[in-house]
Amino acid sequence: MLSPELSKVIDDTVDQERVALAKLSSDIHANPELRFEEHKAAGWIAELLRARGYEVEQGIAGLPTALRARKGNADGPKVAILGEYDALPEIGHACGHNLIAASAVGAFLAAAAVAHHTQGEIVFLGTPAEEGGGGKIKMIQAGVFEGLDAAMMFHPFDRDMLAHTALASMWLAMTFKGAPAHAAAAPHDGKSALQACMDTFRLIDGQQVRFRDGVRVHGYVTNGGQAVNIIPELAACEFSVRARDTVELARVRGIVERCAQAAALASEVTVEIVVREGYRDMRNNMTMARAFGEHLGSLGRKARETDDRVGAGSTDMGDVSHVVPSIHPYLAIVDENVALCHQHAFAGAAASDRGFDTTVHAAKALARTAVELLVDDQLRSSVRAEWSAEKT
Ligand SMILES: [Zn+2]
Ligand SMILES: [Zn+2]
Incomplete structure (x- = not known):
């Protein structure tokens, strides 16, 4: 359980950062950079985190555009919030990774603000090159995910789903x-x-x-x-x-x-x-996904667990889900069936007010889930038990 007091501080922190997060999102959207070339995006993220007093390691795992920031007790449990920020050739931010970046930074800032109330550590990971580059795989190989208890991110979509298939590729x-x-x-x-x-x-x-x-x-x-x-x-x-x-x-x-x-x-x-x-299939940790869904529900969004009518893609978050319990929920930035990832209309939605409102919801729900995992030993061990039972 997460106390209402901590939830409120988290939500208030995200709200206070709305202007900075909106600028970060729109700057990244207006300057699409391809896999492993996300120098501006990584720089802006680092700049914002440093401006809020956090140390940022840039160029981790041998990747110039990967980054990490931490807050809390390094000897305690650790939860990572992941941000992507690469774009696609020709169609720019048609996967909405600018929103993923802004939500992850917002979630980190909010969770970090209450990290001293937990025994653990919140980690922000800037993960480059999801679109065909497998940046997260290189980060796994470099040991970046070792010792983590959970990893999470959100992805924009045309509907709210706590989990969905991602294919091995x-x-x-x-x-x-x-x-x-x-x-x-x-x-x-x-x-x-x-x-x-x-x-x-x-x-x-x-x-x-x-x-x-x-x-x-x-x-x-x-x-x-x-x-x-x-x-x-x-x-x-x-x-x-x-x-x-x-x-x-x-x-x-x-x-x-x-x-x-x-x-x-x-x-x-x-x-x-x-x-x-390519990428491994996604093992959605449903214990964690449902905790995220509870927080999302209290923010006024009711997400389905999944939706079999929707086709599946692939993500390097799948690889992460095989080494640490993970979630990759989807939240709507357009109405159902109006547009999907990798379409021009989706790039437009990634720059819309609705897209940003969704990002704010994602940031709050991610931060609440991350902090809940740090304060609730029972939840953390249930998450671990589900993951261990599925592991092959
Ligand atoms: Zn994509
Ligand atoms: Zn994507």
Whole structure:
């Protein structure tokens, strides 16, 4: 249980920071930076935290745009609040990570304000490159998540959900190499790398009947040839492969690789496949998610536990959830089905008043949940017990 007095201090602190948080959110939104290049965003976050008297470590885990701040008793329980701030190519902050950053900073400032009433420590982690860079994975490898009792963040969406599936994922980059020839005068002398590349897409489409529920395979051509009058000597494509668990992911990876090899065989070209590990599936800690939901409810928002009508993506928070009990709730910044992440309209919503109001709710509920975890030993051990029971 969290006392009404602590809840009030937390809520008041977030409210007092509204102007600073809104500026942080809109500055990040107006200056979209791609994965690992979020220098302005990381700088603004560090500046605000320092202005409030907190020490900030920038460039942790060997990542120039990762950062950390702490408040409280380093020998006690520890809860981390995570902020993302990277944007997408072409469509800017269409995933709303500017709001995630502002909510995490707000939640940290509010929880830190009452940290002396707990036996534990509140940790802010600025986690770069969620969009395809896996910044959190690098931070896990560097030991940043060791010793934490819980990790949490919020993600903007089109509805309120305490938890949702996030798929295990990987990327396959394929390079086809054939033989060039004049495309009109001597096409029979050529071996088309592009043909093999396109056949790969068709073969994979044909295999969809064998995929389990939740599998997603989607790709794009990264090199489509050299000139219109040359049989393409080189062609390349990249696929993202996702599944609900790592076993199905490995099976589908095998199918995708065989499709590429079969296509290469048909066109007498070679194919080189480079696999990049992606993200793990998300293990939502429902004990913690429900505690977050209680706080959200007292702030006037009633969230569903989850919603099976909604499709699933992937996040490097999934990797975090395998090393520390974690939540990744979603809160609406638009009406249901009006817009979703990675759409232009969602980028607009990430700069809207409604988007910011949601961010304020998220900051309060995250801070309350984090502090509750530090003061309530029973809750912390229930969270740990659920996580340990699921761990494989
Ligand atoms: Zn995204
Ligand atoms: Zn996102």
